[in-house]
Amino acid sequence: MWNWLKTLYHRLGSPKWFYQITGSWLPWFAGATLLFMSVGLVWGLAYAPMDYQQGNSFRIIYIHVPAAFLAQSVYMMMAVAGVVLLVWKMKMADVVAQALAPVGAAMTFIALVTGAIWGVPTWGTWWMWDARLTSMLILFFLYLGVIALREALKPQEVAARACALLAIVGVINIPIIKYSVDWWYTLHQPATFKLTEKPAMPASMWLPLLMMVLGFYALLGWSVLLRARAEILRREFKAGWVREILQRK
Amino acid sequence: MNAPEAGSTAAQIQARAAAFCRLTVKKSNLPGMGAVFSAAVKREWRLQVRRKGDLINPLVFFALVVVLFPLGISPTAEILAPVAPGVLWVAALLAVLMSLDGLFRPDLQDGSLEQLLVSGYPVAPLVLAKLGVHWLLSSLPLVLLSPFLGVMLYLPWQGHGVLMLSLLLGSLALTLVGSIGAALTTGVGKSGVLITLLVLPFYMPVLIFGTGAMQAAIGGHPAGAHLALLAALTLLALALAPWAIAAALRIAVSGE
Amino acid sequence: MYFDSLSDFFNMGGHALYVWTSFGISLLLMAANILLPWWNLKRTRAQLQRQLRREAALNTSATTAE
Numbered sequence: 001m002w003n004w005l006k007t008l009y010h011r012l013g014s015p016k017w018f019y020q021i022t023g024s025w026l027p028w029f030a031g032a033t034l035l036f037m038s039v040g041l042v043w044g045l046a047y048a049p050m051d052y053q054q055g056n057s058f059r060i061i062y063i064h065v066p067a068a069f070l071a072q073s074v075y076m077m078m079a080v081a082g083v084v085l086l087v088w089k090m091k092m093a094d095v096v097a098q099a100l101a102p103v104g105a106a107m108t109f110i111a112l113v114t115g116a117i118w119g120v121p122t123w124g125t126w127w128m129w130d131a132r133l134t135s136m137l138i139l140f141f142l143y144l145g146v147i148a149l150r151e152a153l154k155p156q157e158v159a160a161r162a163c164a165l166l167a168i169v170g171v172i173n174i175p176i177i178k179y180s181v182d183w184w185y186t187l188h189q190p191a192t193f194k195l196t197e198k199p200a201m202p203a204s205m206w207l208p209l210l211m212m213v214l215g216f217y218a219l220l221g222w223s224v225l226l227r228a229r230a231e232i233l234r235r236e237f238k239a240g241w242v243r244e245i246l247q248r249k
Numbered sequence: 250m251n252a253p254e255a256g257s258t259a260a261q262i263q264a265r266a267a268a269f270c271r272l273t274v275k276k277s278n279l280p281g282m283g284a285v286f287s288a289a290v291k292r293e294w295r296l297q298v299r300r301k302g303d304l305i306n307p308l309v310f311f312a313l314v315v316v317l318f319p320l321g322i323s324p325t326a327e328i329l330a331p332v333a334p335g336v337l338w339v340a341a342l343l344a345v346l347m348s349l350d351g352l353f354r355p356d357l358q359d360g361s362l363e364q365l366l367v368s369g370y371p372v373a374p375l376v377l378a379k380l381g382v383h384w385l386l387s388s389l390p391l392v393l394l395s396p397f398l399g400v401m402l403y404l405p406w407q408g409h410g411v412l413m414l415s416l417l418l419g420s421l422a423l424t425l426v427g428s429i430g431a432a433l434t435t436g437v438g439k440s441g442v443l444i445t446l447l448v449l450p451f452y453m454p455v456l457i458f459g460t461g462a463m464q465a466a467i468g469g470h471p472a473g474a475h476l477a478l479l480a481a482l483t484l485l486a487l488a489l490a491p492w493a494i495a496a497a498l499r500i501a502v503s504g505e
Numbered sequence: 506m507y508f509d510s511l512s513d514f515f516n517m518g519g520h521a522l523y524v525w526t527s528f529g530i531s532l533l534l535m536a537a538n539i540l541l542p543w544w545n546l547k548r549t550r551a552q553l554q555r556q557l558r559r560e561a562a563l564n565t566s567a568t569t570a571e
Contacts (some may be wrong), residue, residue, distance in 0.1 A: 123521055149434075155504060162500050170491065230550075246550065
């Protein structure tokens with residue numbers, strides 16, 4: 001298993017192999033996304049029982065939580081890709097990191113918007129400086145920073161390494177930001193009703209949530225592969241194998 | 250050209266190798282780290298004192314931003330006093346950030362940054378020398394100016410000591426963390442807004458603990474816990490930021 | 506089905522506005538995250554193919570000129 005993973009890692013480092021193998025992965029990611037999302041959506045929206053406190057607005061959990069979950073893990077993935085780029089000089093890591101940033105920003109935005117909308121029936125306002133929402137907002141700015149830095153720097157190798165370093169610095173800072181915001185929140189606000197903290201959810205509630213998380217991950221993979229493939233073609237345009245592929249079609 | 254030079258016998262190769270080794274041994278006669286560090290401090294001091302505008306402008310910026318608030322909110326003490334800690338801290342934080350923009354750009358343009366990176370000396374301490382001088386010359390005056398602006402915002406008297414102490418500790422962390430952004434944007438022509446976007450999210454914990462300390466002091470509570478956390482943040486930044494700055498500078502130089 | 510009727514389902518117990526706007530905006534954004542890169546991939550391919558043809562045409566005209 002370990003050796004298999006090692007071989008996969010080394011092969012994915014080659015743009016040619018990455019492009020060819022991900023072509024056959026795309027339909028699987030697409031299928032998994034549509035399957036898990038539709039099951040999760042129908043189950044969560046129509047079949048899961050409603051929360052006795054929040055009523056049916058509780059169903060927003062089925063997108064808010066997976067989006068918030070992904071928003072954080074995508075930033076971690078970006079930092080891991082950054083380490084791979086800076087330590088092992090694997091250029092494909094940057095292609096992946098570049099593809100991850102917009103999806104991560106979109107997920108953070110979804111978590112923010114759904115959190116704000118959820119706030120109306122729960123708290124009575126469109127925005128509350130809730131610890132979780134505030135951290136999410138800061139995370140959104142972190143994503144925008146990485147995207148803006150890549151836009152500003154030339155040439156591309158410099159931008160790649162600078163963004164990798166920024167993502168790593170960001171990952172070290174995220175726990176500090178989270179902790180300080182939690183601390184600030186308890187200092188300024190009396191403990192209020194938290195959106196997603198629930199005592200033991202019944203399976204009929206968390207199973208659709210699990211489906212949605214899986215669906216979100218598949219969507220992430222699908223979107224990242226689509227972006228990465230276009231980027232590989234652009235970056236490796238001078239390579240013979242890219243020309244062959246382009247001529248074939 | 251093709252013919253080997255006269256006498257490439259084993260003995261002569263050995264002699265040449267020995268000469269090379271002696272050369273490398275000589276290298277250790279180069280000035281030690283301490284001497285290089287103090288030379289870097291002296292150089293930075295001279296350069297930064299000469300750029301008077303860069304030292305005074307952040308102070309004026311700090312004062313101006315503070316003046317905007319009474320004009321924008323209300324000149325009455327009842328309204329200004331409660332927001333004074335936040336206003337002072339946000340203004341100081343932005344002033345520190347503004348002073349950092351383009352900190353490394355002159356060094357990149359005149360080639361001294363590249364010299365520093367290829368010199369073989371550890372880069373992080375030399376970066377620290379630069380930041381130390383910068384902090385002394387631009388953040389320390391800011392700390393000394395802050396109580397006057399505090400008076401103008403009707404900051405309660407018991408808040409002034411903590412204001413200066415928290416800014417003293419906090420501005421170190423702000424300088425260290427902000428310099429990562431300054432180093433990353435060294436190669437960008439105009440980076441004013443970009444560095445703000447990169448660095449401000451990282452400033453939020455410092456702001457939270459800094460204003461937290463002041464609010465505790467004003468409320469009559471001990472501010473020790475907040476200040477300790479602020480000091481911990483500063484120490485963490487002191488331990489990690491120089492390495493990140495050195496790495497960012499290497500990246501910036503590689504793009505030239 | 507948890508709801509008694511379809512209109513009940515759309516009404517979401519009075520929370521229809523919040524639930525459906527949240528899901529609508531999210532699904533729209535997620536669809537954009539698939540469709541935009543997809544179109545971009547297609548466009549990139551077409552653009553590079555055009556460039557390749559142009560280069561080929563330039564090469565042949567250069568060799569015939571010689």
